[in-house]
Amino acid sequence: MTPARSLCVYCRERPIEPSWRPFCSERCRLLDLSRWLADDYRVAGEPVDADSTDSPDPGQTHDADGNTPNSRYARHNHDHR
Numbered sequence: 001m002t003p004a005r006s007l008c009v010y011c012r013e014r015p016i017e018p019s020w021r022p023f024c025s026e027r028c029r030l031l032d033l034s035r036w037l038a039d040d041y042r043v044a045g046e047p048v049d050a051d052s053t054d055s056p057d058p059g060q061t062h063d064a065d066g067n068t069p070n071s072r073y074a075r076h077n078h079d080h081r
């Protein structure tokens with residue numbers, strides 16, 4: 001499936017060096033790693049931020065109601081009463 005000789009996964013210009021697989025050099029390996037870390041920070045930052053903005057409201061509702069896991073359902077239920 002994988003060709004014996006493919007291009008470096010980072011620069012996609014030079015062939016892969018066996019000692020630095022799947023990269024062509026240590027430089028590309030490090031650059032890819034740093035890109036991964038930067039990506040990880042960005043990806044991890046967004047959901048956490050969205051979750052923390054969403055969290056306080058359901059948390060308070062859940063705490064006030066005591067036994068309702070869904071805040072929307074809780075509000076609806078409360079409206080019915």
Ligand SMILES: [Zn+2]
Pocket residue numbers: 008009010011012013014023024025028
């Ligand atoms: Zn490369």
